[in-house]
Amino acid sequence: MRKLTLFPSILLLGSLSLTTACSTGSTTAGAQDGASSSTPAPASTVDPTKIKGLTIVNDSSNDRSCPWATSYPSVPGAEAATAAMKKDVESYLANYLGTNAGGQATDCGGAVDASGVPELNISFAFLVASGDVLGVRLVTQDHTGTGDGLSTKTYWYDGAAHAYLPATGLVADGSRPAFLAAVKKELKQREGIDPTLLAELKAADIDDASFTSDGALKLSFDRDTVGVPAGGRYTVAFPRTTAAPWLSAFGKRAQHQTMNPGGTLDLGATSTPTPAAPTQTASGTDTTDCAKVKCIALTFDDGPAVTYTATLLTYLAQYKARATFFTVGQNVAAHPELVRAEAKAGHEVGNHSWNHPDLTRLTTAQVKQQLERTSAAIEAATGKAPTLFRPPYGAVNAQVKASTTLSPVLWDVDTEDWKYRDAAKVARTVIDKAARNDVVLMHDIHPTSVAAVPEILKTLTARGYHFVTVSRLRATL
DSSP states (O other): OOOOOHHHHTOOOOOOOOOSSOOSSOEEEEOTTTOOSSOOOOOOOOOGGGSTTOEEEEEEOOOTTSOEEEEEEEOTTOHHHHHHHHHHHHHHHHHHHOBOTTSOBOSSSSSOOTTSOOOEEEEEEEEEEEBTEEEEEEEEEEOSSSSOOEEEEEEEEETTTTEEEOGGGGBOGGGHHHHHHHHHHHHHTSTTBOHHHHHHOOGGGOOEEEEOTTOOEEEEEOTTTSBOGGGOOEEEEEOHHHHGGGBOHHHHHHHHHHHSOOSOBOOOOSOOOOOOOOOOOOOSOOOOOTTTSEEEEEEEESOOOTTHHHHHHHHHHHTTOOOEEEEOHHHHHHOHHHHHHHHHTTOEEEEOOSSOOOGGGSOHHHHHHHHHHHHHHHHHHHSSOOOEEOOGGGOOOHHHHHTOOSEEOOOSEEOOTTTOOOHHHHHHHHHHHOOTTEEEEEETTOHHHHHHHHHHHHHHHHTTEEEOOHHHHHHTO
């Protein structure tokens, strides 16, 4: 589908993200036995660059009528935890898309929320990655029904036992009756709690458990799990001294590593290689005049991705081609070395939100958070703040436009490479459809898309095209 070009065509797109855990209007309170009623201190931020061999598993659609984006981390040594996250993400996605007996998509979740447009977004946050303890929270936003559609789940990995543990793995088996009784006693005092749901609550039903920086055990309950829908989410926090008798041996280590994180994570992986980033350096400022020669702007969304982005940079360097990368903030934070390599090679780095949500669903404050957080990560990696942003799904409205000073960019040629994982088809789409001064949409998270690039570069170079960044294209027209 072609869109109007350049000044109208390189238009906006936007997205905003959910914050790490449970910031939806949920209530926080302490528990029994001297628990404080104040909100406990959040856990310290984990630096993902310290996790050797980390890979972020991303996927998304670019279909405005059925938008979805998913991501979760793959950490060497914690394969069982990765498998648990993968299974849940695939289950969420299959339920959202709707599948028939043959596994083919049949609709897009059926019912939608009040906006009339569905959306599924699954992102992640590290809770702790230290010593032999790994903790991850997946945050799912599903706009296919009533309510806020927000759910969270924590995944724990015990490097000493080489075992994946759910949220309740933080609590010793013999302590679970006392633990559950305390949870119910605390929740019973809350407004909006459903007595029937509370009575049916089992320890195994608790999906989200973590520690704060001062050692409090924090539990989060999704909407409708313990209260009436209007009650929203509920959070219970037990101070360190209260929770201590309940914790399993792993729970005690997880608590300690959250409070006193070390500099390394050791899960017993036999090898944690970190692929080297390409070292190509731009020969200088691009002086291509697109008013005089045929230009085209290749753009790549959703990265950086190990190892596909590095391979792509090598292909582009072989043809002295420049491109624009619209990066996702959580991936930039995990792999700043790839973003630095993009900038060093003369490519443009743009903003594609923190975790690929539909920005038009967000408040102004949330849009700002999504874009500003990502811009800060890009600037930290490259030394230069971005000037362009591409909103996920091309979803934009007046509020999104007013929330940022970044210049929006859409596209002229959509390769639909997210749908067709076929390198030859993707290459043929660009070669057949692209015209002078077009902006082409691709994704460097798909190996088939990256594999299509050499044929695109070879064929269009032979036709006299120059590959430039979006900003260079705009500046010379």
